[in-house]
Amino acid sequence: MSKVVGKGEIPLYAYLHNILKHHFELFxxxxxxxxxxxxxxIFKNI
Structure with a gap:
């Protein structure tokens, strides 16, 4: 069973995904x- 946030509108995993996606886009x-x-x-310069 998934936890839901935001008045039951979005599952917790989707909320966290959106936060991390935004963070990595910015930084x-x-x-x-x-x-x-x-x-x-780990790669040699070619």
Missing amino acids: SEEIITEYNKSNKS
């Missing part, structure tokens, strides 16, 4: 930049 460049600062690429 993807910063996330990638910070990740690349502390992690080596």
Whole structure:
């Protein structure tokens, strides 16, 4: 059984998906930049 939020209009998983999708759309460049600062690429530059 899924939990529902917003007066029963949207399942919790869909609500969380929308929040995460929006977050990554806004901050993807910063996330990638910070990740690349502390992690080596697994791909060789071609």
